[in-house]
Amino acid sequence: MKDSELRIRSKTFALKVISICDNIDTRKGRSVIVNQVIRSSTSIGANIHEANYAASKADFINKLHIALKECEETEYWVDLLTGTNSITEEIANCLLQECGVIKRMLVKSITTAKKNAAP
Numbered sequence: 001m002k003d004s005e006l007r008i009r010s011k012t013f014a015l016k017v018i019s020i021c022d023n024i025d026t027r028k029g030r031s032v033i034v035n036q037v038i039r040s041s042t043s044i045g046a047n048i049h050e051a052n053y054a055a056s057k058a059d060f061i062n063k064l065h066i067a068l069k070e071c072e073e074t075e076y077w078v079d080l081l082t083g084t085n086s087i088t089e090e091i092a093n094c095l096l097q098e099c100g101v102i103k104r105m106l107v108k109s110i111t112t113a114k115k116n117a118a119p
Helices: 005-023 031-051 055-083 089-117
Strands: none
Touching: 005 031, 005 089, 031 055, 055 089
């Protein structure tokens, strides 16, 4: 999974979120939301990266599950950014679409890993 599409997409996604957040005016009290969306979006790729060095198949699956949860959390924070008019609906839809692609890839990877772990 070293140069996998999942790793590349999660890194590209995190960089996109960081770039968008760099343009949000945090003087309007949005710094907490901005920090949270950056943390959760970067955590997706970090957990996928960690999965490559898992101690066991169960640890590998667990890391991917954590990445999946971080995708869900990122969607929540993107929704709040939209609700506070910090980002446009167009930007939000783009982020949510990419997050959805990553989630589907994670689900597929988890399903495959579980199938391969079964005796």
